[in-house]
Amino acid sequence: MKKVVxxxxxxxxxxxxxxxxxxxxGKPTAATxxxxxxxxxxxxxxxxxxxxxxxxxxxxxxAIGIIHRVATGGARAxxxxxxGRGAAAAGGAGRAAGxGRGAAPQGEPCGEQVGATPxxxxxxxxxxxxxxxxxxxxxxGGTLVTGGKIxxxxxxxxxxxxxxxxxxxxxxxxxxxxxxxxxxxxxxIIIIPAGVPHGWTDIGDHVDYLSFRPSARVxxxxxxxxxxxx
Numbered sequence: 001m002k003k004v005v006x007x008x009x010x011x012x013x014x015x016x017x018x019x020x021x022x023x024x025x026g027k028p029t030a031a032t033x034x035x036x037x038x039x040x041x042x043x044x045x046x047x048x049x050x051x052x053x054x055x056x057x058x059x060x061x062x063a064i065g066i067i068h069r070v071a072t073g074g075a076r077a078x079x080x081x082x083x084g085r086g087a088a089a090a091g092g093a094g095r096a097a098g099x100g101r102g103a104a105p106q107g108e109p110c111g112e113q114v115g116a117t118p119x120x121x122x123x124x125x126x127x128x129x130x131x132x133x134x135x136x137x138x139x140x141g142g143t144l145v146t147g148g149k150i151x152x153x154x155x156x157x158x159x160x161x162x163x164x165x166x167x168x169x170x171x172x173x174x175x176x177x178x179x180x181x182x183x184x185x186x187x188x189i190i191i192i193p194a195g196v197p198h199g200w201t202d203i204g205d206h207v208d209y210l211s212f213r214p215s216a217r218v219x220x221x222x223x224x225x226x227x228x229x230x
Contacts, residue, residue, distance in 0.1 A: 028058050038228040042066050043208065045227055049166055052228070056221035063213040063223075065166070069142070072203045107157055110171035111150030118151065118176050125150055125175035125197035131168040131219070133192045134212040141185040142203030148179035150197050168218035175199070 032055055042050045043066045054063040111127075122145050135144075153173030156163050163169060175197040184190060184207075192198050200207070213219065 028056065034064065039066055039210070041227045042225045043068055045225075049211070050225060051166055051223060052225050054215075054219050054221050054223040061215045061217050061219050061221045063166075063211075063215060063219045065211045065213070066138075067209050067211055069200055069203055069207050071205055072142070072201060107155040109153065110155045111153030111173050114151050117174050121151065121174035121176045122148070122179055122181075122199070122201070123174045124199040124201070126167075126170050126172045126199060127153075127197040128167045128194050129169040129171075130194050130216055131170070131213055132194050133167070133198075135184075135188075135190040135192070136210045136212070137184055137186050137188045137190075137207065138210060139186055139208040140204070140206040141183065141188075142207045143181050143201045144184050144190060144198065145175070145201055146180050146182075146190075146192060146196055146198045148175040148177040148197055150175050164220045166219070167213065168215065 032053065034052055039052065042052050048069060049065060049067045051063055051065040054061055125145065125148070127150055150171050150173045153171040156167075156170045156172065181201070183202075
């Protein structure tokens with residue numbers, strides 16, 4: 001795994017964590033701190049998309065993860081997870097968050113269903129029904145593909161652990177239309193609204209990025225990655 005440049009990072013999520021008042025009103029009363037060491041410990045796990053924590057912040061839940069994608073092409077086995085990252089193996093929350101997003105299962109059809117995928121379609125997109133994502137590139141870079149519409153897609157299983165702790169209900173498949181391809185690098189920030197298809201291509205060596213996911217209680221609060229669970 002390539003070294004993640006997170007010098008001196010101690011992430012304080014400004015949204016409070018799971019600490020409730022005694023009145024039982026469900027109002028959080030404390031912040032959550034995620035240290036540089038914890039981020040690195042989770043990023044050292046195998047796989048692609050690793051959730052670090054999912055927190056109840058009152059009106060919604062909030063997840064943060066660290067994603068590691070290897071070079072496209074020769075190392076396709078790791079980076080190609082974008083093609084079906086909506087639902088990796090459903091072998092428990094720890095495995096789901098540690099194993100990353102793997103090959104897409106044959107779920108229910110989603111997106112626009114056409115007879116044959118149009119020539120020139122960009123493979124490997126995913127769109128989350130309700131889940132907005134923010135990315136902070138912390139190491140490496142590549143070409144991020146966003147926009148357009150998914151054709152001949154497949155839905156992620158509603159009961160999979162990946163759906164519960166990573167990104168909620170999603171549709172994966174090739175994307176066509178008004179697609180934007182933009183090279184991103186360390187330090188860049190990207191915000192992807194719910195419903196917007198996105199994926200990666202042309203990753204040179206690797207790309208690592210923190211993912212911030214505010215969720216209307218789609219993701220299950222209380223999850224802590226086993227690598228940092230005390």
